[in-house]
Amino acid sequence: MRRNLxxxxxxxxxxxxxxxxxxxxxxxxxxxxxxPLFLEGRAYLEKRFKxxxxxxxxxxxxxxxxxxxxxxxxxxxxxxxxxSDTVPEGGRFDGIAGVIAALEVxxxxxxxxxxxxxxxxxxxxxxxxxxxxxVSCIGSRGMANMRPPEWLERRAGDLTLEEGLGMVGGSPxxxxxxxxxxxxLELHIEQGPVLEADHLDIGVVTAxxxxxxxxxxxxxxxxxxxxxxxxRRLDALTAAARLVIAIHHLGQELAATAGHFAATVGxxxxxxxxxxxxxxxxxxxxxxxxxxxxxxxxxxxxxGQAVEVVGQETGVTIAAPKVISDNPATxxxxxxxxxxxxxxxxxxxxxxxxxxxxxHDAAFMARISKAGMxxxxxxxxxxxxxxxxxxxxxxxxxxxxxxxxxCRLDDQLATTIKETDHGTHTD
Amino acid sequence: MRRNLxxxxxxxxxxxxxxxxxxxxxxxxxxxxxxPLFLEGRAYLEKRFKxxxxxxxxxxxxxxxxxxxxxxxxxxxxxxxxxSDTVPEGGRFDGIAGVIAALEVxxxxxxxxxxxxxxxxxxxxxxxxxxxxxVSCIGSRGMANMRPPEWLERRAGDLTLEEGLGMVGGSPxxxxxxxxxxxxLELHIEQGPVLEADHLDIGVVTAxxxxxxxxxxxxxxxxxxxxxxxxRRLDALTAAARLVIAIHHLGQELAATAGHFAATVGxxxxxxxxxxxxxxxxxxxxxxxxxxxxxxxxxxxxxGQAVEVVGQETGVTIAAPKVISDNPATxxxxxxxxxxxxxxxxxxxxxxxxxxxxxHDAAFMARISKAGMxxxxxxxxxxxxxxxxxxxxxxxxxxxxxxxxxCRLDDQLATTIKETDHGTHTD
Numbered sequence: 062m063r064r065n066l067x068x069x070x071x072x073x074x075x076x077x078x079x080x081x082x083x084x085x086x087x088x089x090x091x092x093x094x095x096x097p098l099f100l101e102g103r104a105y106l107e108k109r110f111k112x113x114x115x116x117x118x119x120x121x122x123x124x125x126x127x128x129x130x131x132x133x134x135x136x137x138x139x140x141x142x143x144x145s146d147t148v149p150e151g152g153r154f155d156g157i158a159g160v161i162a163a164l165e166v167x168x169x170x171x172x173x174x175x176x177x178x179x180x181x182x183x184x185x186x187x188x189x190x191x192x193x194x195x196v197s198c199i200g201s202r203g204m205a206n207m208r209p210p211e212w213l214e215r216r217a218g219d220l221t222l223e224e225g226l227g228m229v230g231g232s233p234x235x236x237x238x239x240x241x242x243x244x245x246l247e248l249h250i251e252q253g254p255v256l257e258a259d260h261l262d263i264g265v266v267t268a269x270x271x272x273x274x275x276x277x278x279x280x281x282x283x284x285x286x287x288x289x290x291x292x293r294r295l296d297a298l299t300a301a302a303r304l305v306i307a308i309h310h311l312g313q314e315l316a317a318t319a320g321h322f323a324a325t326v327g328x329x330x331x332x333x334x335x336x337x338x339x340x341x342x343x344x345x346x347x348x349x350x351x352x353x354x355x356x357x358x359x360x361x362x363x364x365g366q367a368v369e370v371v372g373q374e375t376g377v378t379i380a381a382p383k384v385i386s387d388n389p390a391t392x393x394x395x396x397x398x399x400x401x402x403x404x405x406x407x408x409x410x411x412x413x414x415x416x417x418x419x420x421h422d423a424a425f426m427a428r429i430s431k432a433g434m435x436x437x438x439x440x441x442x443x444x445x446x447x448x449x450x451x452x453x454x455x456x457x458x459x460x461x462x463x464x465x466x467x468c469r470l471d472d473q474l475a476t477t478i479k480e481t482d483h484g485t486h487t488d
Numbered sequence: 489m490r491r492n493l494x495x496x497x498x499x500x501x502x503x504x505x506x507x508x509x510x511x512x513x514x515x516x517x518x519x520x521x522x523x524p525l526f527l528e529g530r531a532y533l534e535k536r537f538k539x540x541x542x543x544x545x546x547x548x549x550x551x552x553x554x555x556x557x558x559x560x561x562x563x564x565x566x567x568x569x570x571x572s573d574t575v576p577e578g579g580r581f582d583g584i585a586g587v588i589a590a591l592e593v594x595x596x597x598x599x600x601x602x603x604x605x606x607x608x609x610x611x612x613x614x615x616x617x618x619x620x621x622x623v624s625c626i627g628s629r630g631m632a633n634m635r636p637p638e639w640l641e642r643r644a645g646d647l648t649l650e651e652g653l654g655m656v657g658g659s660p661x662x663x664x665x666x667x668x669x670x671x672x673l674e675l676h677i678e679q680g681p682v683l684e685a686d687h688l689d690i691g692v693v694t695a696x697x698x699x700x701x702x703x704x705x706x707x708x709x710x711x712x713x714x715x716x717x718x719x720r721r722l723d724a725l726t727a728a729a730r731l732v733i734a735i736h737h738l739g740q741e742l743a744a745t746a747g748h749f750a751a752t753v754g755x756x757x758x759x760x761x762x763x764x765x766x767x768x769x770x771x772x773x774x775x776x777x778x779x780x781x782x783x784x785x786x787x788x789x790x791x792g793q794a795v796e797v798v799g800q801e802t803g804v805t806i807a808a809p810k811v812i813s814d815n816p817a818t819x820x821x822x823x824x825x826x827x828x829x830x831x832x833x834x835x836x837x838x839x840x841x842x843x844x845x846x847x848h849d850a851a852f853m854a855r856i857s858k859a860g861m862x863x864x865x866x867x868x869x870x871x872x873x874x875x876x877x878x879x880x881x882x883x884x885x886x887x888x889x890x891x892x893x894x895c896r897l898d899d900q901l902a903t904t905i906k907e908t909d910h911g912t913h914t915d
Binding site: 291336346348 | 678680681682701711712713714716717719720723728730732733736739740743749750752753754755756758761762763764765766773775777844846847870871
């Protein structure tokens, strides 16, 4: 340990290792929500929550919650946590790091006999990753009353989500919406290369970028690759390639302005994909992340222009780009951002503000509470792979920052309850 | 009929229609080699060959041959024909047109009581299209002694090619190589748009372009599309897109010089092809057709330079383009080209010289005889599709050109046998 922190690095490492061992055999690290191994991981966490003196329960939305009562002044809840489910062949830290850091904060407060003004809740959200039901953030959406009712009918083989929620201990038809949470804090690995490259301990998240998915379909004409002169083709691939490059350049230009922006052609399929046939059709799916709506709007305008130009110059038909899904950016709460920055100062953690390009439970918690997040570095920015790695020292420092920020917010929110109760939920 | 030709348009149309009716039900036009429907088509052809007074047989290579003896002077064979097999859901004319036109020449000579100096053979080659065994031109390769022996072990389900050859009446282990063929002539639909666009009756083929397949693999790095800054990516798709455009431009430039040239990226596969992951790998397969080797060589040089530049500028790894297969161009024989042009003059057919971008049995026959081809227009240049269409008048005129050229060559080769016997086979 580089600093004399109030959290315990060895306890954190032991829990991370223990959960890493709970994985599909021969397929590390796989502990998908609604599977037996997920429930095994939950059983471990529940045991550890109880050892830390927390009262445990599964809420209506299938979230595991450990509660440490406050001083009984009825000021509501401060919540800390993340998720313990993984993608298939995922990593040891994505999600888990935040649950264990939150648990360590509770343990640290218990060790020092500190009772907060607010009740403290440690949460392991259900199914943050895209689950076997094809949807994500099931637990945090439920808590924020944002889980579409029709999702209960979604199926994974013979199982419905309704049955899955029951299986993990939830109550699918009861409302699990919360209105008593004053602040929510989440620690997560960055899943990007910035902190490591910049040699910084902590990223204080300003906003969770919006995610917009846009489909582009290019239609040319399937001709014989040997006999059709180069000048008489309608080659869908050549036109699509021009769009790929235009999209990349637009992404780079907008990323160079203020605020997080990224544009990626993540899916690209060509037909007929036969060696001796001129490509007749390309379907592309774009993933666009924007911290600021104006960047997304500008991107869409410029993309529309590029599509027109390429269509005109190549003769192929390009349908107007179609927005398949559009989730706007979620700003984190200023008061929480400041508390986390103060926590960095107090613990000596070097830090910067940054947007999250990935989605997180905190985006839903921001609808019903003052929400904030911190990132810790992960090696090479790699995530959703067994090679995913975060240093224990970084994770421990992050837990210390969380601990400090929670105590600050506990004080602040206890004294400012009247003034801040309005305005919080409309950010 | 626009002209008073010595061939019969109605007989040709009746045969084309009859063969079109022999197809997999509900899946026009499918009559793949080695299937029961192929044998049904063969039975029809054999009956028609016999009606035309031809002696029929299946040769060692599974080719159907109809023979019309010459005047007994032992001058060898003039061969005409093409193939009756189709691709799955192919057209009514690809291959068949050339078999029926050849048959019509034999019928026309019989009608007029003409006996040639050479024996005339009408051929339906076995499996010109890529067959169920994954290989093409099985019959003409065999006749030219160019069918690799190991092909006999190729399998389509439970069937080996050895068994398939036996099934159609061939003798898989007997040599069916021929050295008695003086000239080979084939009529085929163009499978390209040039004749139709230029309002020409006949294309006299100068060469069958070489086909070179080149694989390019671009390796980037799979990163999270939301969290990885645009400036810190190794995006395989963006780099591959630049190559696609470079290849298209190179193809256009070389096509604008003398000789047929075309370059097509026919296969393009991306990994991991997931919406929220930066593309990590692209595999491209290029189809390059060149009439002149120097064009192919220049293409490969410039492609190699483009690969280096794109690799350096994007940071991705691009393996040196790998030649997967390389079949050089085959020139048609000057004497046959001239005879076919004279035939066009005699019948009043407008014509031009052109290379064939597609492969044909004539490419193999050129190894053992003086070979030539003519093309007739097909609607929109479309082929290998049920919409494939050629006008009966064009096909009839093509048959008349063939008939005229065969008679010319019969005269010429009868008088020049001594001088031309050397040199013919080394073209």
